[in-house]
Amino acid sequence: MKNFRVGSVVALMLYFGVPAALAAEPADSSSAVAPGLIVFSSDRSGPWRIWSVRPDGSGLRALTEATPDENDVDPVFSPDGKSILFSSTRGGEVGLWKLSLGGNKPERICDGDQAEWSADGRRIAFRRQERIYVRDLVGGGERCISPADWPHCSGPAWSPDGKRIAFACRWDAGNAIFLVDSEGGQPTKVYDKQGACEPHWSPDGTRIVYETETHIATIAPDGTKNRLVTYFGGVQRYGRFSPDGKSIVYCQGASERGPWELYIIPAQGGTPALLTEGNSDMNPDWH
Amino acid sequence: MKSTTLAIALLWIAFTQVCLRGKAAGADYEPGTPATWLFDTGSSSPGPLNAAGLASKSGWRVVPEDGLAHQFRGDAVFLNDRVIVVLRRRGAGAEVYCQTAAAPKMRAALLPLAASGDEPGVLVNATVLENNLGAVMLTATFRTPGGDTCELRYRLTAGQVIVEAQPGKGVDRLLVRCPARYVVVPDFFGDDMVFGSEDLSRPRLQLPAENFCLGLSDQGSAEVMCVWQSSRQQAVAVRSGPGLREEGQADEERETPGAAAFAGWEIQADKDKSIWVACFDGTGLWHQQVLATKDALGAAALDWKPPFAAKWRADLLRTGGAATSWFFHDPDASKDGPAASETAVAGYPCCFEGGRAIVRLAPELQAAAGRSSLLVYALDRSRETPLATFCPIDILRNTLGVGPCQYILQTEGLATETNPTPDNVMTWVEKQFARNRQKKSADEIRELLDQMVAHVGHAQARIEQYGSFGREVCNLCGEKAPVLRSIGESIERDAAAFSNRTPPPAKLASQLAEQVVVLIGRKNSMSACEKLGAEIRQIGASEDRALARCRMAARWLRQSAAMLAEDDSSQAALAGEVQVRAERMLGTK
Incomplete structure (x- = not known):
């Protein structure tokens, strides 16, 4: 079973630290507002930071800076592409932060990690203490939408129509992906084989990309038409659709310990193209 | 129209x-x-x-x-x-x-x-x-x-x-028919066991495999791997056709290229447990070569080149399934194979140079082997391995899940959530020194080093348990079961080689950890920290290797006892007792 899920990256970094910092100038983040941009977390400059790169591999730049003890991971674009949410250890507590790509300083939202926006950008779904919450960004109200007796929930992903949230849950018997109404309710199972977790919707809402123990796959929300997208040696993780749904960006590692490189592959499967290399690049999101 | x-x-x-x-x-x-x-x-x-x-x-x-x-x-x-x-x-x-x-x-x-x-x-x-x-x-x-x-x-x-x-x-069992020249039971940390036709004195060979084995066939162009979920499931290699070893037959005759020694395997079924069979195909997937004495002592280029970048394993074959194993050193690769043997670390008996596979065997290695037959196969991938190429460890990840590198520690009950192995702890400690944070992190450094020393102590105690077990088997078998006794002796010998060092590994780890703590207050201490780190890591590598060797030998003892019981009813009671004790040793954590 996979022991380290997305949010565990933060704990992992806290425990094992990061390599010595290299010189890395944060870019003028306002210039990163453009269609066809991929954000990801990377330790290429020492501590984990949020970086961006164009899908053709150009324009690689750091979007966040912080003290060497602070690590930023799990970036997610807002629906309009003007902001990103990310998880960070800034201030000593793992929390959710919002960065406006227009140039403002990051703003702490609340405790938690693994956040994702609703389609209208007014709410976020996130994980806190292995349960899934929805938070109103304006009023600050929160609601737990995962069943109280479900022990290890992770990776919430909001459907494009805003009605459902996909998430993963880990049991003794393994992982499974579920759907739950965004207002809460009884989850329905999508898939429960091969350590399925890390769900994320296609832009049209007809597919969910997820990861198995070692590969990236897609499946219809009703659990049919399961498709393995990657089938390579090593480990593939963190698949995310491109804005047009035709491609998927994911991480490739020689082993479960990395190091991780970003690749882009057609969503139907095919030949992957190397996007980044050098140290570890993880948790991509594409807008 | x-x-x-x-x-x-x-x-x-x-x-x-x-x-x-x-x-x-x-x-x-x-x-x-x-x-x-x-x-x-x-x-x-x-x-x-x-x-x-x-x-x-x-x-x-x-x-x-x-x-x-x-x-x-x-x-x-x-x-x-x-x-x-x-x-x-x-x-x-x-x-x-x-x-x-x-x-x-x-x-x-x-x-x-x-x-x-x-x-x-x-x-x-x-x-x-x-x-x-x-x-x-x-x-x-x-x-x-x-x-x-x-x-x-x-x-x-x-x-x-x-x-x-x-x-x-x-x-009851899954029969996997897959003719094989060699059956390999790989061990990621210790030595592999490799069985060929010369090891077949009976129609069925109980394998000391915990979860997987490999069959090598078709003169280097085919491999079949079998993986099962539970170490409780028995795996048996089945001899190919009649034709037992004939007296006086030379090694070369018995190593006819392509001759299948095994017809396949039988894997015991277990409720709700899957068994996986993976087939690899391609030129040069494995290679066996008998080295001439002069080549073995000098530097010889094998008649083989790696068909792809990977962590290639080399097994110097001994008798009775034993082998001395290490990874090929690849100076172009980003990282060497994990847990290479001490011999490999010291002098790289096998390495890639200019695209050639070079072998340099020390005289004592050749003498220990008795002959210099070398078997090469890919065990794990490297960063340079093509994405579409699979290695056996890929198959393990795809079937049993991620984490096979933690295998020996998990199997021996020594893995923990924080996993304070010498390598993990010193990697973290060195990062603190590199970032000049050693003073700020002093308490955490001390705590982690304490955990690391305790970890080495636990592993040493476990290896000493194996040593006692080996002695116990020798005493039990006496002259009545020389085959089992010799395995008991090898367990005792391997355990003693680790535990009888002066100072004992746990004490040495403690001394080195104290020296690391002393560095915390000193300026420009990074290189000294790295030097200590190398020594501490060496303890960890030796510990993994000794543990893996002892465990493999204990498994082989258990299987050999079962086979002895089948072959000689007069020994059944003694063999049964050895089986029970081996099972207890392997199961006790």
Whole structure:
């Protein structure tokens, strides 16, 4: 079973630290507002930071800076592409932060990690203490939408129509992906084989990309038409659709310990193209 | 008139094309893609399908996706771009072919065996459980010669070389027919065990494998790997045909290229536990070479080059399945193979230089081996390994899950959430020194070093337990069972080689840790920290290796005792006692 899920990256970094910092100038983040941009977390400059790169591999730049003890991971674009949410250890507590790509300083939202926006950008779904919450960004109200007796929930992903949230849950018997109404309710199972977790919707809402123990796959929300997208040696993780749904960006590692490189592959499967290399690049999101 | 004729002709051509597509290969089938496809051949074949039949797919129809109610009229065939699985009506099991550039080659057959006998049954029914472009899964029902029925599920996923078998009702063992020249029981930390024809004094060889083994065949171009979920499941290698070792036969004669020593394996079925069989195909996947004495002592280039970048394993074969193992050192690779043996670290007995595989064996190594037969195969991938190339550790990840690198510690009950191994802890500590944070992190450094010293102490205690166990076996066996006694002696020897060091490893780790703590207050102490780190890591590597060697030997002792009990009834009681004690030792954490 996979022991380290997305949010565990933060704990992992806290425990094992990061390599010595290299010189890395944060870019003028306002210039990163453009269609066809991929954000990801990377330790290429020492501590984990949020970086961006164009899908053709150009324009690689750091979007966040912080003290060497602070690590930023799990970036997610807002629906309009003007902001990103990310998880960070800034201030000593793992929390959710919002960065406006227009140039403002990051703003702490609340405790938690693994956040994702609703389609209208007014709410976020996130994980806190292995349960899934929805938070109103304006009023600050929160609601737990995962069943109280479900022990290890992770990776919430909001459907494009805003009605459902996909998430993963880990049991003794393994992982499974579920759907739950965004207002809460009884989850329905999508898939429960091969350590399925890390769900994320296609832009049209007809597919969910997820990861198995070692590969990236897609499946219809009703659990049919399961498709393995990657089938390579090593480990593939963190698949995310491109804005047009035709491609998927994911991480490739020689082993479960990395190091991780970003690749882009057609969503139907095919030949992957190397996007980044050098140290570890993880948790991509594409807008 | 002409135009009418032409139009009719064109319509006829179009009609026949549509019919042929529908009849021959199915309207949607896209050959060469990683996706999985399920076919109904339309008629049943009395014998294994040949390459031409598999290629033409004449008369075959694609079973529609998610069509789970399909009733097969002929044989069931499911495939991806790497593997073809054939379930023939009245056949004895699934025949597995590799899709090679030239033509499909049968590499294995997966047959259920009932508890009532060694004869496989015949397929009487196949039902579809899963059928999409990502995976195909069938339940096959077999009727045994004794009239019993048993069920086995087969599953193939897109782009993979692995066939999963889930034994169901009535299945006692899975027979994997895969002729092999060598059977390898790899050990990621210690030495492999490698069995060839010279090790076959009986028709069935109980393997000391915990979860997987490899069969090497076809003169270097084929490997079959078998993985099972529980270390409780017994694995037996079955001898190929008659032809036991003949007295006076020379090594060279017995090592006839391509001669299969083994017919395959039997893996004990366990409730709800899968067994996976992976087939690798390609030139130079493995290589065996008898080194001339002068070459072994000097530097010899093997008659082989690695077909792809990977962590290549080299086994210097000894007698009775024993081997001395290490990884090829690759100066161009980003990182050497993990946990290479101390010998390899010291002098790189095997390395790649300018694309050649070079072997330099120290005299004592050659003398210990008695002969210099070297076996090479890829065990794990490196960062440079092509994405579409699979190594055995990839198969382990795909089947048992991630984390095979933690294998020996987990198996021995020494893995913890924080996993304070010497390597992990010193990597973290060195990062604090590199970032000049050692003063700020002083408390954490001390705490982690304490945990590391405790970890080394636990491992040392465990190795000493093995040493005591080895002595116990020697005393128990005395002169009555020399084979078992010699294994007991090897366990005692390996344990003592680690534990009897001066100072003892745990004490040395403690002393070195104290020296690291002293560095915390000093300036420019990074290089001193790294030097201490190298010494501490060496303790960890030795510990992993000693532990792995002891465990492998204990497993081999257990299997050897079982075989002795079968072969010599007068020794059955003693062998049974050794088996019980070995089981207890392996199970006690």
